[in-house]
Amino acid sequence: MNNFFSEINDQLNPILVKETRQTLTRIGYYVVGALVLLLIMALGAISEKVSGATAFNFVTTGDILIVIFITVVHAGRINQERRGNNELMFNTPMTPFKIVLGKYMSILCFAIFTIALSLPFATACYFMNGVSLLDVMIFIIKIIIYAMLFSASALFICSTPRRKIADAIPLAFISIFAVTLTVGIIENMSYVFRDIFQAENIITLIGMIAYITIGFALTMDNLSAPTKNRFAITKIIVLIMLAGVYITPYNNDSINWVIVAMGIFVMPCICIISPVKISHRMLNERPHNVFGRIIKFIFLNNAYPTAILAIAAMILSSIIATEERFMYGIIFPIIYITLALHIKAFMCRNGREVNGGIILIVFALADVLIRFMLVIFAEGSTLEKIFNNPEKMITEAAVCTICIAAVLSLIPGVIVKAKEYCLNGNKTE
Amino acid sequence: MEVKVKNLRRVFDKLVAVDNLSFSFNSGDICGFVGPNGSGKTTTINIMAAIDSPDSGDVLYDGISAVDYPEKVSRIIGYMPDHLPTVKSITVWEYLDFFGRCYDIKAADRATRIKYIEEFTGLGTMRDKQLHSLSKGMKQRVCLARALIHDPEIMIMDEPAAGLDPQARIELREMIKTLAAEGKGIFLSSHILSDLDEICDCAVIIEKGRLLSSGKVSQLIDRQDQTVKFEVKFLGDMDGIIAAAKAIPLISGVKQTGNKCVVIETYDHSQEAAASILQSMIGAGCSITSFNPLETSLEDVFMNVTTGEVQ
Numbered sequence: 249m250n251n252f253f254s255e256i257n258d259q260l261n262p263i264l265v266k267e268t269r270q271t272l273t274r275i276g277y278y279v280v281g282a283l284v285l286l287l288i289m290a291l292g293a294i295s296e297k298v299s300g301a302t303a304f305n306f307v308t309t310g311d312i313l314i315v316i317f318i319t320v321v322h323a324g325r326i327n328q329e330r331r332g333n334n335e336l337m338f339n340t341p342m343t344p345f346k347i348v349l350g351k352y353m354s355i356l357c358f359a360i361f362t363i364a365l366s367l368p369f370a371t372a373c374y375f376m377n378g379v380s381l382l383d384v385m386i387f388i389i390k391i392i393i394y395a396m397l398f399s400a401s402a403l404f405i406c407s408t409p410r411r412k413i414a415d416a417i418p419l420a421f422i423s424i425f426a427v428t429l430t431v432g433i434i435e436n437m438s439y440v441f442r443d444i445f446q447a448e449n450i451i452t453l454i455g456m457i458a459y460i461t462i463g464f465a466l467t468m469d470n471l472s473a474p475t476k477n478r479f480a481i482t483k484i485i486v487l488i489m490l491a492g493v494y495i496t497p498y499n500n501d502s503i504n505w506v507i508v509a510m511g512i513f514v515m516p517c518i519c520i521i522s523p524v525k526i527s528h529r530m531l532n533e534r535p536h537n538v539f540g541r542i543i544k545f546i547f548l549n550n551a552y553p554t555a556i557l558a559i560a561a562m563i564l565s566s567i568i569a570t571e572e573r574f575m576y577g578i579i580f581p582i583i584y585i586t587l588a589l590h591i592k593a594f595m596c597r598n599g600r601e602v603n604g605g606i607i608l609i610v611f612a613l614a615d616v617l618i619r620f621m622l623v624i625f626a627e628g629s630t631l632e633k634i635f636n637n638p639e640k641m642i643t644e645a646a647v648c649t650i651c652i653a654a655v656l657s658l659i660p661g662v663i664v665k666a667k668e669y670c671l672n673g674n675k676t677e
Numbered sequence: 678m679e680v681k682v683k684n685l686r687r688v689f690d691k692l693v694a695v696d697n698l699s700f701s702f703n704s705g706d707i708c709g710f711v712g713p714n715g716s717g718k719t720t721t722i723n724i725m726a727a728i729d730s731p732d733s734g735d736v737l738y739d740g741i742s743a744v745d746y747p748e749k750v751s752r753i754i755g756y757m758p759d760h761l762p763t764v765k766s767i768t769v770w771e772y773l774d775f776f777g778r779c780y781d782i783k784a785a786d787r788a789t790r791i792k793y794i795e796e797f798t799g800l801g802t803m804r805d806k807q808l809h810s811l812s813k814g815m816k817q818r819v820c821l822a823r824a825l826i827h828d829p830e831i832m833i834m835d836e837p838a839a840g841l842d843p844q845a846r847i848e849l850r851e852m853i854k855t856l857a858a859e860g861k862g863i864f865l866s867s868h869i870l871s872d873l874d875e876i877c878d879c880a881v882i883i884e885k886g887r888l889l890s891s892g893k894v895s896q897l898i899d900r901q902d903q904t905v906k907f908e909v910k911f912l913g914d915m916d917g918i919i920a921a922a923k924a925i926p927l928i929s930g931v932k933q934t935g936n937k938c939v940v941i942e943t944y945d946h947s948q949e950a951a952a953s954i955l956q957s958m959i960g961a962g963c964s965i966t967s968f969n970p971l972e973t974s975l976e977d978v979f980m981n982v983t984t985g986e987v988q
Contacts, residue, residue, distance in 0.1 A: 262778035270766040333762045335728045336823070340779035341748050 262342065263350020264357070267325070271358060281365055283314075300378030307369050308387055314366075315359050315395050322355045323402035352399055359395035363388075678704040678739045678753070678830050680725075680862060685734035687720050687886075694720040695731070696886040702864060702879055704830055707857045709873035709880040709894075710866035711979055717886035718866045719759075722835045725864070726756035738831065752780070755824035759836035761816040763809065769795075769819055770804040773826060780827040790826060798822045798852065814845035821852065832856060834865035838872060850876055870976040882979055890978070898973045904929060904942040906971040907951065911937055912964040921961035927954055940971060 337347055370387060373379050685698040695717040702708040712718050723729040725736045727747035736743040736750075743750045764772065770791065777787040795801045798818040803811065808819065817837060824832060837853075838846045846869070854876055857863050867873050873880065874894070881891040890897055911918050915933060922931045922941050927950055930942040943950055955968050 258778075258781075258784050260778075262775050265778060266767065266771070266775040269771050273766045333764065335723075335758070336756070336762065336776075337779065338747075339726055339728055339751050339754075339756045340776065341751055341781065342779045343748075 261346060261350035261353060263347055264353045267322075267350065267354035268357070271322075271354070281362065300373045300376030302378070303376060304370065304373040304379045304383065304387075307366055307373060308391075311363055311366050311370075311387075311391050312394060314362055315391060316398055318359045318362055319355050319395060319398040319402045320406070322358060323351070323399065323406040325351075325406075348403065351403060355399040355403070356395055359399065360392060363391050363395070678862060679737075680831055680864070681737040682721070682725065683735050683737065685721060685724060685731050685736070687717075687724060687729070687731050694886050695724070698734070698883065698886065698888050700881045700888060700891040702862060704862040705857060705860050706878045707853060707863040707865070707876050709877035710864060710883075711870065711873065711880055712866075712883040716884050718883065719835055720886075721883070722756075722833055722864075722866060726754060726833050727751055728756070752827060753829060754831045754833055755827065755829035757820050757824040757832065757834040757837055759839050761808065761811075761820050765807075765809055767808050768805050769800055769808060769811070769822075772808055772819065773822055776823050776826045782827065790828070794822045794825050797825070797855075799848070813840050814842065817841060817845070817849065821849075825856075829861070831862040831864065834863065836866055836868070838867055838869055846872060870974070870979055874974050874976065880978075897978050904944055905946050905951070906973070907941050907943075907954070908934070908967070908969050908971050909939050909941055909958070909965060910935075910967040911939075912966060915939075918958075918963050921958055921963050924961065925954055925957045927957075937966075 338344075367388070370384050374381060374384050679701060680703070681699075681701045683699055685695050686693070687695040698717070698721060710718055710721070720729065724731050725743060727736075727743040727750045730744055735745075738750055738753050741749050741753070767775075773791045773794065774787065777791060782790060795804055798821055800815070800818055800822055803815055803818075808816070811819065817840075821834075821837070824834075834853075838849055841849060850872055853863055853865070857876075857878075865873075877894050879891070879893050880897055882889045882897075909918070909922075915937075918939060919931050919933070922928050922939065927943050927945055928941050929944055932940045932942075934940050941954070943954065951970070955965065958965055
């Protein structure tokens with residue numbers, strides 16, 4: 249039996265063990281626990297005056313706030329790890345996946361532990377009448393899913409600022425609040441879990457997994473940026489899981505907001521921070537005169553023109569898109585173009601010069617193919633129905649703009665290659 | 678095990694931090710890595726420890742590339758940074774246990790290994806202390822213990838003695854000697870050249886990212902040391918003794934090093950030449966109180982080969 253426990257102990261993620269040990273010695277978590285218990289006592293005091301439903305709303309809101317607090321504060325520690333500890337961890341056989349997984353699991357454990365403190369409170373609401381047992385069960389599942397979603401997002405955001413933890417935590421708080429409050433993700437989740445076996449809701453769950461995976465993979469990328477050759481798999485995971493994102497816009501409007509949330513929350517982060525950051529890094533040697541710098545800036549690192557074209561594509565697609573589907577027109581070009589930039593920058597970092605335009609064209613073609621198949625599978629429709637599908641029109645608008653952006657962004661690369669060929673017939677730099 | 682650094686180059690924006698650097702050393706050697714501030718020592722060490730990647734070149738550990746196989750290399754080397762990163766709410770034992778787990782060391786072996794390392798580094802009584810409450814010397818011991826947790830064949834140490842008091846430096850020096858005696862290859866950078874001089878078998882001297890000199894310490898000294906130096910202490914007038922020394926044909930140079938002390942140099946390495954110089958100086962009326970041959974140190978070599986410029 250001892251051997252069995254010893255084996256389990258060995259299999260535990262080292263980061264999870266370390267974080268748990270560190271957290272248990274910190275007073276802050278006991279303070280949070282005490283606050284939760286105080287909330288329970290406060291509710292007990294007012295329980296005679298309020299209905300079970302009101303009390304239940306109180307506990308769900310409180311728990312969501314607690315989960316946000318726990319995940320963000322805990323994730324902030326990943327930013328602290330930058331101060332020399334990451335170097336030491338990368339000097340061990342620990343992979344970035346194991347490092348982020350350990351962090352993720354430790355955040356989840358403490359979020360769930362804190363939520364567990366409020367469970368007697370939620371159960372009490374059931375006995376106070378006004379809520380069903382199903383409501384309580386859905387609440388438990390929901391809050392765990394929230395913890396998973398928020399943890400992935402908070403980890404990614406907290407791992408992004410380079411300077412200090414003070415930058416990371418407020419940024420993560422603002423981002424998560426922005427999503428939960430403005431997009432109405434909480435409301436959608438209630439809908440999803442009421443009828444979990446409905447096809448669209450399963451699809452939404454896939455979208456959520458995609459969301460978590462994107463956050464997870466990007467955290468790995470953020471952490472591992474100084475090193476080479478370890479992280480191709482993370483980008484592949486992002487792409488595969490993005491398939492989940494493709495599926496959901498074909499469901500009802502409320503669920504679409506989940507996807508919109510992903511676009512609002514995760515993609516601009518990638519768009520603004522990661523490619524630019526990596527692009528800077530991949531420019532190891534800069535020409536020493538101004539003219540040379542301008543040429544390199546414009547032509548060799550065509551991530552920048554691609555980014556400018558991305559903005560143009562967004563504007564164009566939003567004009568093309570009808571009013572009520574405005575978001576689709578914006579979100580999909582952002583997704584494609586930012587991922588194209590990201591992959592381009594990643595490949596350049598690994599010594600492979602790839603034109604962002606080619607990646608965009610591949611995306612656009614893949615997009616057409618996936619949507620084509622989805623319409624057929626989801627609606628069992630004929631080609632005629634597909635061409636009459638309004639959603640498809642929006643897709644076409646998005647794909648068109650992506651194609652325009654892709655073709656335009658090919659030009660600098662073609663000019664450079666032509667110039668190289670004319671001058672010496674060899675690759676430069 | 679042979680460690681080969683081959684044509685390493687690392688550029689940060691405009692700055693060429695390491696430029697075509699090549700050298701090698703073996704297990705059991707203590708190899709000193711010397712250079713002025715900003716000469717590219719830490720960059721080289723980071724690449725050797727597979728923490729950073731070079732723009733070109735490679736570091737090979739018995740043929741295993743640190744660029745292509747960082748995971749394999751991380752099991753071969755132990756990297757000791759110049760300071761212990763800030764970690765709060767964790768004890769010495771927990772910290773070592775964490776890194777033991779990172780290296781997939783099984784629970785039973787881990788406990789034995791941690792105990793051995795705690796004894797070796799003198800951390801036994803500190804194992805339950807919080808990491809952030811330790812003194813600089815103790816933190817450096819924790820750094821060393823962490824680097825040793827997986828029993829690496831090669832130790833890479835970046836300024837291990839930085840900020841340590843003389844006692845702690847002596848203790849660290851002894852630990853390094855013991856590790857080398859166990860057959861581990863030690864590669865360490867340091868500004869304290871007298872320490873390196875005492876323990877190093879070989880040395881690598883760089884400046885502005887470029888290799889200036891490398892090899893066995895004795896070879897480096899021989900390469901520099903074409904003259905034999907004698908420290909001469911005397912009574913009387915300084916100008917008189919310098920004039921007398923310069924008049925002796927065997928003496929190639931005279932330097933004043935103190936109030937009543939000069940260093941004379943000669944190209945003739947023979948005992949007879951030394952006796953002849955001494956006789957000639959006494960014969961010239963110099964009151965010599967001491968006449969001792971001087972050994973060239975690593976510090977002399979360093980001062981001779983570097984220009985003192987920083988990037």
